[in-house]
Amino acid sequence: MTALHWRFDTTFASLPEAFYAHVSPRALPSPELVMFNEALAIELGLANAQVAPEALAKACVGLDLPAHTVTLAQAYAGHQFGHFAMLGDGRALLLGEHLTPAGRRVDIHLKGSGPTPFARRGDGLAALGPMLREYVISEAMHALGVPTSRSLSVVRTGERVWRERANEGAILTRVAASHLRVGMMEYAAARDEGQHLLRLVDYAIGRHYPDCAHAKRPALALLEAVVAAQAELIAQWMSVGFIHGVMNTDNMALSGETIDYGPCAFMDVYDPATVFSSIDTQGRYAYGNQPAIAQWNLARLAEALLPAIDPDEDEALTLARAALEGFGQRYREAYLRRMRAKLGLTTPDGEDVALIEDLLAWMQTHQADYTQTLRQLARGGLPEAQRQADAALAQWHDRWQARLAAQGENLEATLTAMRAVNPVYIPRNHLVEAALAAATGPEADLSVLERLLAVLQNPFEERAGLEAYAEPDPQGGVGYRTFCGT
Ligand code: AMP
Ligand code: MG
Numbered sequence: 001m002t003a004l005h006w007r008f009d010t011t012f013a014s015l016p017e018a019f020y021a022h023v024s025p026r027a028l029p030s031p032e033l034v035m036f037n038e039a040l041a042i043e044l045g046l047a048n049a050q051v052a053p054e055a056l057a058k059a060c061v062g063l064d065l066p067a068h069t070v071t072l073a074q075a076y077a078g079h080q081f082g083h084f085a086m087l088g089d090g091r092a093l094l095l096g097e098h099l100t101p102a103g104r105r106v107d108i109h110l111k112g113s114g115p116t117p118f119a120r121r122g123d124g125l126a127a128l129g130p131m132l133r134e135y136v137i138s139e140a141m142h143a144l145g146v147p148t149s150r151s152l153s154v155v156r157t158g159e160r161v162w163r164e165r166a167n168e169g170a171i172l173t174r175v176a177a178s179h180l181r182v183g184m185m186e187y188a189a190a191r192d193e194g195q196h197l198l199r200l201v202d203y204a205i206g207r208h209y210p211d212c213a214h215a216k217r218p219a220l221a222l223l224e225a226v227v228a229a230q231a232e233l234i235a236q237w238m239s240v241g242f243i244h245g246v247m248n249t250d251n252m253a254l255s256g257e258t259i260d261y262g263p264c265a266f267m268d269v270y271d272p273a274t275v276f277s278s279i280d281t282q283g284r285y286a287y288g289n290q291p292a293i294a295q296w297n298l299a300r301l302a303e304a305l306l307p308a309i310d311p312d313e314d315e316a317l318t319l320a321r322a323a324l325e326g327f328g329q330r331y332r333e334a335y336l337r338r339m340r341a342k343l344g345l346t347t348p349d350g351e352d353v354a355l356i357e358d359l360l361a362w363m364q365t366h367q368a369d370y371t372q373t374l375r376q377l378a379r380g381g382l383p384e385a386q387r388q389a390d391a392a393l394a395q396w397h398d399r400w401q402a403r404l405a406a407q408g409e410n411l412e413a414t415l416t417a418m419r420a421v422n423p424v425y426i427p428r429n430h431l432v433e434a435a436l437a438a439a440t441g442p443e444a445d446l447s448v449l450e451r452l453l454a455v456l457q458n459p460f461e462e463r464a465g466l467e468a469y470a471e472p473d474p475q476g477g478v479g480y481r482t483f484c485g486t
Contacts, residue, residue, distance in 0.1 A: 002065065004041070006069070013070045016199060019196075021075070022071070023116045025065070026114040032158065035132065037150070056153075060153040065095065078250025093109065111134070127167035128154070136452065138174070143456055157170060178207050181249070184200065184254075186303075186304045208254060217310065220305075229256025230252070234331060240266070241267040242266055265429050265480070265482050266427055270369075274287040359373075425469050428469070
């Protein structure tokens with residue numbers, strides 16, 4: 001009996017061997033449990049009562065696996081900042097596809113588990129701070145209702161990891177619908193010995209979009225499905241002010257979940273040019289660029305899929321182009337639907353886009369906090385004093401109120417619905433940093449992080465005493481930087 005109730009299967013290993021390398025979890029001197037997501041463990045049917053933390057730590061990092069488990073590192077390629085490269089899980093490991101009691105199949109994936117044949121020059125390791133960062137932000141995203149990989153645990157390895165200075169090493173155990181990426185399809189297309197591309201297309205369809213198998217052109221149907229899923233996902237990111245930070249094609253999942261949290265962060269002041277990642281000097285992955293970048297990435301997916309779409313190249317190209325062009329409209333519709341809900345607009349009106357854009361323009365000009373402004377509207381409206389001081393805002397406010405009145409619905413009910421989609425609490429950069437500093441500091445104090453997580457688990461319900469968690473950085477957050485390759 002293992003400490004966690006894994007029910008593993010590894011269908012990925014049925015793909016040609018070019019898609020993976022067999023890698024076993026590495027023995028660790030003294031794995032120590034830092035975070036464990038008990039609620040997720042229960043949801044996944046993993047929880048085992050009365051297991052000691054030491055045993056749990058081992059189980060989380062793959063050192064207590066059921067017999068005959070096949071563990072592997074996946075091969076993929078990707079466009080990184082626009083440039084194609086052959087990649088792969090350099091420091092990650094698929095422990096298995098766990099079958100949940102509800103019948104879902106989820107990847108259990110380690111990050112920071114040691115070098116693999118795809119590590120290139122990397123050490124294969126991860127530092128504690130960035131793994132805790134992925135844990136807290138991915139769990140916050142889930143609570144906000146955004147499709148995402150989840151975080152099951154963070155385990156200290158007991159090793160040192162050098163990143164300019166010595167850090168404690170850690171392994172994150174994450175859970176996702178799969179880790180099939182746009183870049184994996186690029187890899188299949190680039191190494192198309194025999195039927196690699198078709199095999200991966202079939203596999204991705206079976207795993208995420210089974211209906212596509214019955215389409216006249218399954219690969220085209222797959223492209224359309226991924227376009228639709230990504231349009232929805234990016235609209236959600238934009239509506240909550242999330243900046244992924246490193247939207248390389250290898251970090252874009254075919255499932256439509258958010259994966260690979262690196263230099264991501266939430267925007268405070270509304271500004272489409274917001275960039276936090278230290279390596280994104282050109283602002284390629286800035287907040288406002290995300291929809292265009294998603295479409296660019298999907299174009300790389302379309303290119304990879306061309307030979308599978310139709311043997312006639314021209315025909316394949318025409319079909320793929322049409323599928324890609326669907327992204328713009330799908331994205332705009334999804335974004336508008338979410339922003340309408342945020343403003344309490346329940347019936348579509350031709351003026352809605354202008355109403356939304358004018359508010360955003362006002363926020364940008366006045367350096368207003370995106371999350372707080374919207375939540376304030378959901379409390380009933382912006383404060384009278386603020387409107388008195390700003391004629392443009394007052395005018396916008398009147399338009400909005402008139403629009404709500406014209407809907408003829410109960411105002412209280414509208415505001416309640418607005419509060420269910422405008423969060424009070426997001427992972428504010430300064431709070432995340434403070435929590436990580438405490439957790440990785442000499443005291444190894446996890447209490448700050450645990451409190452923050454508890455707040456973020458319930459982002460829409462305003463609670464007394466938690467005011468500081470709703471506030472933007474009192475220092476203004478200017479120059480906030482996040483780091484990649486961590
Ligand atoms: P990322 O930008 O973090 O998604 O990583 C891009 C690629 O670099 C992936 O193939 C990773 O597996 C690989 N990689 C990142 N950090 C390391 C590391 N420390 N050791 C080995 N490979 C790494
Ligand atoms: Mg990645």
